[in-house]
Amino acid sequence: MNGRPISGTSVGARGSARRRGTKGLFAVASGVTLLLVTACGGGGGSDSGGDGKGKSADSAADKNAPSTAVVTVAPKDGAESVATSGALKIAADKGKLSQVEVEDSKGNPVPGKITSGGATWTPAHHLAASTKYKVHAIAKDSGGRESAKDTSFTTLTPKNTFVGQFTPEDGSKVGVGMPFSVHFNRGITAPEDVEKAIEIKTEPSVPVEGHWFGNDRIDFRPEKYWKAGTKVTVNLNLDGVEGRPGVYGEQAKTLKFTVGRSQVSTVDAKSHQMKVVRDGKQIKKIPITAGAPGTTTYNGRMVISERLQVTRMNGDTVGFGGEYDIKDVPHAMRLSNSGTFIHGNYWSGGAFGNTNASHGCVGLSDVRGGYSKKTPGGWFFNNSLIGDVVVVKNSADKTIQPENGFNGWNMSWEKWKA
Template sequence: MNGRPISGASAHARKRAGRRGAKGLTAVVSGATLLLVAACGGGSDSGDGGGGKDGADAGKPSQAVVTIAPKDGADAVATDGALRISAAKGKLTEVTVKDPKGRTVPGKIVADGAKWSPERHLASGTKYKVHAIAKDSDGRVAAKDTSFTTLVPKNTFVGQFTPEDGTKVGVGMPFSVRFTRGITAPDAVEKAIDIKTEPSVPVEGHWFGNDRLDFRPEKYWKPGTKVTVTMNLDGVEGRPGVYGKQAKTLRFEIGRSQVSVVDVKTKQMTVKRDGKVIKKIPVTTGKPGYETWNGQMVISERLKVTRMNGETVGYGGEYDIKDVPHAQRLSTSGTFIHGNYWGGGAFGNYNASHGCIGLRDVRGGYDKNVSAAWFFDRSMIGDVVVVKNSNDKIIAPDNGYNGWNMSWEKWKA
């Protein structure tokens, strides 16, 4: 596209006018006067551009040519890969891409000014305006303005996430997203989720299957850490023809550190708050054949009372307790640490459960002085319970929010 001239009357035109004035005077003035007029004519000849090629070319249009794809007025444009901006016979100096709310698409000029590349995908069903400027080798400006509208997807997905916006959680809580459709473009989806922390700490994502993505640091969160998550999924093609429709920013905070260690052999749980032991509690864990998982487990759900039925976890009709008090979930498969009012003398003496960790309680859970109530009242989502010395294997990292059982190297891989 031809640019707009940026100068007024050319230095060349002023030069010609100056020479005509000098010629008319030489017929009537002396030689001394002629020298003076010639000197004045020489000053006019230099012009604003200093004379020469620059002055002569100042009135010409820029040779730079700006090209923008998609074409002006295009509709149903792809959200990724379709936006391309380049310059020929010049270099790009400014590119702005904005949506109707004035939000700019981040990008950068690359290839020594020949191209501009967006740093992320575009939102779906959105009209964008593009303004691009380039300069040729003589510094003359060419500009181009276009607009286009991205596609409106027929099939979409969202991410269902935890923890919730504005919550405070324990040091073991990852940021976990479960997608409503199986993802076949994991890199694009993961790139669209940005996590920043204060204080800063490296956070990496790990996929469990094609529908779940968890983020965590190498070690437990530092107490007091503030986490900001930007989910820029709107317009991401997560699988062919299926696009994200989510654009959300949320924040959560890490509370105090509480890590409780259950020793199956001694049948004791040691509760540590910010690294200091605050209580030791007698427990009962899984009996032979129903051993409790080993490993690091994160509290993911808290229920003051719940029903536990063996049929829901593959134990047939072995038990059906309709009023289990102070129950806190440790695994998706049904492992809880909970109050137990039927255990008699098991606590601290022998293991009698079907895999859960039982703490002494009373029916109805009304007594705040019993172990289960004490522990429940001092726990929060994201607290860690570690089980050791069980005859069972280590719990799978995706069975609950228990990715801490995976090494940092495997997590990043």
């Protein structure tokens, strides 16, 4: 106090009391303020390690909010007479597709894939005709919320259809040269679509390519002869394919065939001999007679396409007029569409192994009636499969055309694929 006297002691006492009272009120007020600050601090502290109830509530609200993703399906729900190609389109806006299921009324799924980063779904192939399909599609927005859409539609019923006659048959065992061939009853103007609808799988795996002969036939084969024992599965999914304007395929089936042992027989028209090679080893040498001068045998690689125990051969059917009409040709196997056969022959005497005396076929010594398995003709017939290869060389004729029978092996791989 520096020795300075305080005047008005009573007044000072009262003032001191007021100051003490004020100090008490200030302490209470401060306590209230502290509580308020502490309370606010507790709420604010949730951003830095509190119980997070406010944030959880917001997060739950976000998850429960409707998805912003929108799924669109064309054609519209309930549509009828829908095109089998190009009409089905599934897409997502403001999100990405996460699941798409399309199936027919029997529950068979339509394969496809999500493309463009989740924006669209594309079917792997055309749809079948006269079929009801169901669509179930789900998309997610950026928050992971899902939006779904379910629709159905029915494809068109064709007024005009086409079918394909195919060979070999389901369950067949064939030779190493046998292609899978389909001959259509209508000319095809959309060959790429039709070819895409024929899927061929092999075991062991080998690349197989198709080649069109005209507009009504397609053959499939590997680059080289099939490997012995190969198993081939063909999915013929032509139902709904528009092969030409307004004309649709109607076949949908799976078939299988197996390649047997390897057998390639080589006919030398100059030496009048045929060597039979099975699985890389010669097992037989047979005297033959080939086409005489003026009616020579085609050169080239030919595939056995038909086997007939006994058949009639008439020159009128192949442009030779009435030169011959043999009603009981034994052990005949077709090599071309134009009438080339390798067959038993009981009328050419000593020509076998010595001279060429036929009208273009390859003849093997045999007996009338085709009953013997021991004659050269009978032995070869009973040891041959449809699809076996017969190679003719050293004839005075040209090489057979690839489309004349199943003889595409006379075409280079590059031309085959072109």
